[in-house]
Amino acid sequence: MKHSIPALFLGLVLAACGGEPGTDPAAAGSNGKPAPEAARTVKPMGPVQIGYRMVGAPIVGQPVAIDLEVRSVQGPQEITLSYRINDATAMQFPEAQPAEVSLAARTDESPSLQQVRVIPLREGRLYLIVAAEVETETGTLSTVTAIPIQVGGPATRVPQQNGTVITDENGEQVRVMQGER
């Protein structure tokens, strides 16, 4: 038997407290509260907070800017930002856009500001991967976030394949993977 208070009041607390940055209003209640069942514990992000804002509407073939704000929860320190596009058919960087930027430590608790530009190559929901890395006493830690860039119509995601789904002799659906090469 569960005793957790979230289980008792079904995550209403949790939903109320657990909204994440960028939570999709479409998957939420009428005014943004996620459904109670959606409450969940998630793996931690690194010690750098990343905020972002699109500058204008993304259009195929035209550079679009994204304003970034980054701040280390450890206090002012140097932060290395790196950018990555996984799908080269979806977006590219303008030639002048560096793939990595080093941001000097701020003198106060305010966030560091940076702008990155990308060029969408097709319509859909595209992603820019931003990694913010800092040094800690025990090594390097980073926060990685995927910034969604909606270009035109809905996303067209190409699914990856892994094995084959069959119904076995017990009537159960199983995904059969070839275990030996």
Add this chain to the structure above:
Amino acid sequence: MHLVNQGHWRPAIVGLVAMLLSACGGGGGGGGNGGGSNTVAVSGVVSYESVPPAAGCRGLDFAATVSRPIRGATVQLLNASTGVQLGSTVAGASGSYRFTGVPRDTNVTLRVRAELKDPSVPGWDVDVRDNYVEGGSDNGQIPPAGLFTRPLYVADSNAFSTGTNDVLRNFTVSSGWDGVAYSGDRAAAAFAILDAIYQAIQFIRATDPNADFAPLDVFWSVNNVGSASLDLTAGEIGTSSYFGSIDSLFILGDADDDTDEFDRHIVVHEWGHYFEDNFSRSDSAGGAHFLGEALVAPLAFGEGWAHALAGMVLDNPVYCDTGVPGTSEGGGFSTETANLGTPGWFNEISVATLLYDLWDTNIDGTDDRSIGFQPIYGVMTGPQIVTEGWTSIFSFATELRASLGPDDAAFLDAQLDREDIVSGAELDVWASNETNDAGVPGNISPLILPLYTDYTAGEPAINFCVDNYLDGLARHGNNPGEDRYLRISVPVTDEYEVRVVTTTPINPTPDPGDRDYSDPDIYIVRGSAPELVGAGSSDTPGFEPTFRTDVPLVAGETYVAWVEEWRFDDPLTPASFPARVCFDVSLGSTP
């Protein structure tokens, strides 16, 4: 209310497996021969390719791949031509299996199912399934229809002949990595996840042989990606996570985005939330959190607990979160030595290192003893469940301290001192004597400590404020000061009229879509039961929580209330919304 795994046909499978096991003698039973018999025995070891993290958690080190036994999973022997099952057994602790009475000269295939089944009571029941449906969408429904009957992962060996003599056939399930990229089926992934959970179960069983594990489903897919929105059917799982309402883990698997199947600490960390939810009590709100960030007390404890348990289960304090396979993306920290952010009750790293150091035997500064896991387990499965306050390091440490002898209590105090958490005789579940306010400015500090504000039901409204000073860029509403807690005394048994009225002047536009109106929420709980006695969380503009408690509040009992401004959780709240909002809160006696 906990959602039962509706539509889950696990009992039927369990029964079937048990029947088959008895039919074929289970693992290691019987004995075939290659003499005059028409049958032979097929035996061997099933294992999977396990990919460790590279140094510093900078990606996966495929060159260092090792074989690990698949422990406790179901192994089937199938006729390779017809697919008919010839036998079924459960792999032993070393991955060993054995089938006897197998027809000679028959082409067969070994099939390993990504499941752990022990149908006895106490027992366990774990499935690793594929949540993704190509072209599908559930529009954020939790759980999506048919989730618990989505395909179970199985791995098949190449076919082989049973020949005329007993066969030794080992089967190592491949990762699918070809040295450069994934080109084959990523078959090992599901078994890597399963094995981490097997180890967690065995870790708990070593302390409590009667521990009974509620059914757990783990969903992984090569199409599971990090996302801002949730659509489990489409593989948009947010990130690797535990959904308490459906007792399910979701693990990232998209090789172009982030994979977590080989990040064993992440799997066990999320399983640690399952443990806290099912064996103990968690008042954690979940949601976003950054390492080293100041968090509300229940969240900090829950995350710290999960980190520490992962280190204990895996006997390795280094938590790795590797990124895209084939790259050096990733990072990690040591649960033994990490020091991120301001130490304190609000820091998940503080909680993690404290709990881990209570357990581990490595001498490290003030960490010069070990209390072992038994006392920790005892508190988590005992007094932590019925603590009067919210679950936190304060409730845990208070109860743990009471259960320890003087030397171990002093050891606990030293660890609390190290993390700048109140200790010794001043420690209590209410954090009454806590002074660490996370280093916030003087005008914020009174909103963080004292952790609880006293209120007597039936008295005039109490006014207090919440403030999102610590929320930074994330706007997730999980920081101290954004939620306030009341400790409520009840002089008269009665149902009470609960009212929360925003007193800060806010002038929203008429359009509710602007999300610029105050939206206070309140939850009232009797922790000692524990039970929810009332909640007000409507998101209707201008509709302040006003309701009668669901049950009478009992005179002499202590209740706690959680009050928050939902707008602080809402990433779409306009910047013009006040950083500080105040409320009148009252529990009025009813006629």
